[in-house]
Amino acid sequence: MLVRDAVAGDWPLIWPFLRAICAGGETFGYPVDITERQGESFWMLAPPGRTVVAVDETGAVVGTAKMNPNQMGNAAHVSSASFMVDPAHAGRGAGRALCVEALRWAAEQGFRAMQFNAVVETNTPAVRLYESLGFRVLGTVPEGFRHPRHGYVGLHIMHRPL
Template structure:
């Protein structure tokens, strides 16, 4: 698997799984009626951020991540990131590879730590992955996410030093 910077030519491959993940309503609070153009604007990070894709041996885009400063100004030394893996690529290590890549990128860019602001507590695979990569749950905001099956569930704020 190759992880490389995303290009404009990658968006047609990202958009279908982005749309499916957002429409499922289980892990992202993005509105379900996003157009492709609006979604691209949300997902494509401008410098100092980055957007990357994980590409399989056959050239298929398996997932994507975006990272950059969590806050502007005096909070810009803390990175954040978001990840999406194509459902067909689940269980193949794509999320872990993207996570490791983004952590290395943030470290190389001089960030001091990384914070995830909104990890849905029922997304146990993601919580398990982030914990295995050194993140810890700092707090859980109760009932901050309206899950389509579980109702109102918490959002974890997760953090790790770089």
Template sequence: MLIREATDQDWPAVWPFFRRIITEGETFTYPPDLTSEQAREWWMLAEPFRTVVAVDDEGRVVGSAKMNRNHMGNGSHIASASYMVDPAHQGKGVGRALCSYSVEWARDAGYRAMQFNAVVASNTPAVALYRSLGFEVVGTLPEGFRHPKLGYVGLHIMHRPL
């Protein structure tokens, strides 16, 4: 698997799984009715931030990540990231590779820590992955996420020093 900087030409490959993930509404706080253009503006970040794609051995885009500063001003030393993996390719190490890449990006960019603001507590695969890569739950917003099947569930704030 290759992880490389995303280009505008990658968006048509990212949008189908992005749309599916946000429409299902189980893991992201994004509005499920985002248009492709709105989603692209939110996801495809310009420098100094970064958006990358994971490409398999056949050249298919199988996942994407965006990496950015979490806060501004005196909190600008904390990075954040978001990940989307094509559901057809989940469980194959794509999310782990993207998360590991983003940690290295943040470290190389001089950030002191990474923080995820809204990890859906019922997304146990993501929580387990982040824990395995050194993130800890530092707080949970009770009933912070309205899951379409489970009702109100918590939103974790996860953190790791760099």
């Protein structure tokens, strides 16, 4: 699995699965009716942020990540990241490769930690992946996410020192 910086030409390959994931409403706090313009502005970051894609052996874009400072000013030493894997390619290591790259990048950039602000507690594959890479749940916002099948569920705040 190759992880590389995203270029403008990758957006048309990211948009279909980003739209589908958002429309499903199970893992992100983005609008379920997100427009392409909103999606591109939320996802395709300019420095000091970074957007990458995971590309499989056939050259297909199978996932993407964005990484950035979690806050500004005196809290800008903690990074954050978000990940989306095309559901058609789930379970093949793209999520892990993207998260490993985000951690590598954050350490290289001099961040002291990485924090995820809103990991839906019912997204157990993501929670397991993050925990396997050294993240721990610092706390959970009760009923912080309205899941379309499970109703109101918690949002984990997850953290890992770098």
